Structure formats: structure tokens, C-alpha cells
Amino acid sequence: MITISAFRWVPPFAQGQVRDLRARWALEEAGLPYKTRLLGQGDQDTPEYRALQPFGQVPILEEDGFVLFETGAIVLYVAERSETLLPKEPRARARATQWVISALNSIEPFVMNVALIELFYANEEWGKLRLPGATEFMNKRTSALSKALGDKPYLDGDRFSVGDLMMSTVLRILPEITENDKRLADYVARCTARPAFKRALDAQLGDFKEAA
Numbered sequence: 079m080i081t082i083s084a085f086r087w088v089p090p091f092a093q094g095q096v097r098d099l100r101a102r103w104a105l106e107e108a109g110l111p112y113k114t115r116l117l118g119q120g121d122q123d124t125p126e127y128r129a130l131q132p133f134g135q136v137p138i139l140e141e142d143g144f145v146l147f148e149t150g151a152i153v154l155y156v157a158e159r160s161e162t163l164l165p166k167e168p169r170a171r172a173r174a175t176q177w178v179i180s181a182l183n184s185i186e187p188f189v190m191n192v193a194l195i196e197l198f199y200a201n202e203e204w205g206k207l208r209l210p211g212a213t214e215f216m217n218k219r220t221s222a223l224s225k226a227l228g229d230k231p232y233l234d235g236d237r238f239s240v241g242d243l244m245m246s247t248v249l250r251i252l253p254e255i256t257e258n259d260k261r262l263a264d265y266v267a268r269c270t271a272r273p274a275f276k277r278a279l280d281a282q283l284g285d286f287k288e289a290a
């Protein structure tokens with residue numbers, strides 16, 4: 079059975095955001111059962127875990143001795159077993175992959191620039207100076223994304239794919255993105271209304287509740 083690593087507990091602001099959610103959601107969409115390997119304080123820095131995840135982060139996926147890190151790689155690995163996530167038609171598959179990479183490479187870094195300042199450096203002088211520029215850059219990217227989405231329900235048209243799974247998890251990192259853009263708000267709401275997302279979120283939150 080597949081195992082996903084996750085933190086045993088994180089502070090409330092991070093609950094529902096930790097990136098094992100992406101892996102859990104993909105597994106739920108694919109109908110694949112999984113168990114969790116919950117990391118306590120310090121476990122991420124043990125040589126054993128670092129050998130599996132060089133940066134000491136969650137999640138990793140383990141299956142029969144095979145180990146994978148990076149959520150992009152993990153959701154694509156899982157998506158290979160789910161036509162819901164990855165269409166069979168080669169060009170539609172390529173476009174779904176394109177949106178996964180776009181979420182991680184063209185949107186997430188700019189969202190994280192803002193999120194990190196807001197969460198950890200809002201009271202630092204440099205943070206106050208940097209925030210408007212970082213926000214402006216992020217907004218440029220998210221409004222371009224909104225335009226590309228247009229009136230379509232999903233990024234590639236009528237069909238949800240692993241690209242939407244990744245993009246919607248990136249967009250929900252910062253509530254202000256969807257508060258300022260109705261089209262992206264509707265898009266994220268559409269993606270996260272999927273029963274598989276709800277199961278994944280409940281599972282992550284359930285693990286935190288158990289540990290509290």
C-alpha cells in the first residue's frame with residue numbers, strides 16, 4: 079500500500095495547507111488507499127528521513143520500497159493510474175502536465191514570496207518595504223492566469239485534471255487571491271467541492287485533531 083508522509087501536528091494557520099494534502103487528494107481521486115507516516119518534532123531532520131527527502135520536507139510517497147518526493151512528481155505518479163487526473167489522449171495529458179508545472183513554477187513561487195512575508199516578516203522593516211512589490215508581481219501572475227482560465231470551468235476546458243488539482247491548491251495558499259478575483263474564487267470552489275478533496279482535507283485535519 080502507498081504511504082504518504084505528513085506532519086503529526088502543525089500550528090492552526092498551516093492546518094489544511096500542508097502539502098501532503100495534494101498527495102492525499104490525488105490518491106482519493108484515483109481511488110487508491112493509502113496510509114500515513116506521521117512525523118513528529120525533529121523526525122524530518124533524521125538521517126533516515128533526509129535520505130528519502132533531501133530537504134526534510136513533507137510529503138514523500140513510499141510504495142514497495144520505491145520513494146518519491148516533490149508534490150509535482152507525486153501527483154503525476156499517482157495520476158498515471160487515474161484517467162480522471164490524466165487523460166489518455168497524449169496532447170491532453172501533456173496539457174495537464176503543463177498546468178501542474180505552471181502551478182509550481184509560474185505561480186507558486188510568487189504566491190510564496192507574499193505568503194512568507196505576511197506570515198513571518200510582516201513586522202520587519204524590510205518586510206514592510208518588500209510586500210507591495212511582491213504583491214504586485216503575484217497579482218500580475220494570478221490575473222494572467224484568470225484571463226487564461228476565462229469562462230472555462232477548468233484550465234483545459236470542461237474536464238478536471240491533475241493540473242487543476244495542483245493549481246487550486248496553490249491558489250488557496252493565500253485567501254486574498256480569491257477574495258480579489260471572482261473567477262479564480264469560483265474556480266477554486268469548483269475544484270475543492272470535489273468529494274475527493276473533502277476526504278483528503280478531512281483526513282489531514284483528522285490527523286492533527288488526533289495529535290492535539
Ligand SMILES: N[C@@H](CCC(=O)N[C@@H](CS)C(=O)NCC(=O)O)C(=O)O
Nearest residue numbers: 095096097134135136137148149150
Ligand atoms: N517543493 C516541495 C515543497 C514541500 C514543502 O514545502 N513542504 C512543507 C510543508 S507544506 C515542509 O515540509 N516544510 C518544512 C520545511 O521546509 O522544513 C513539494 O512540493 O513537495
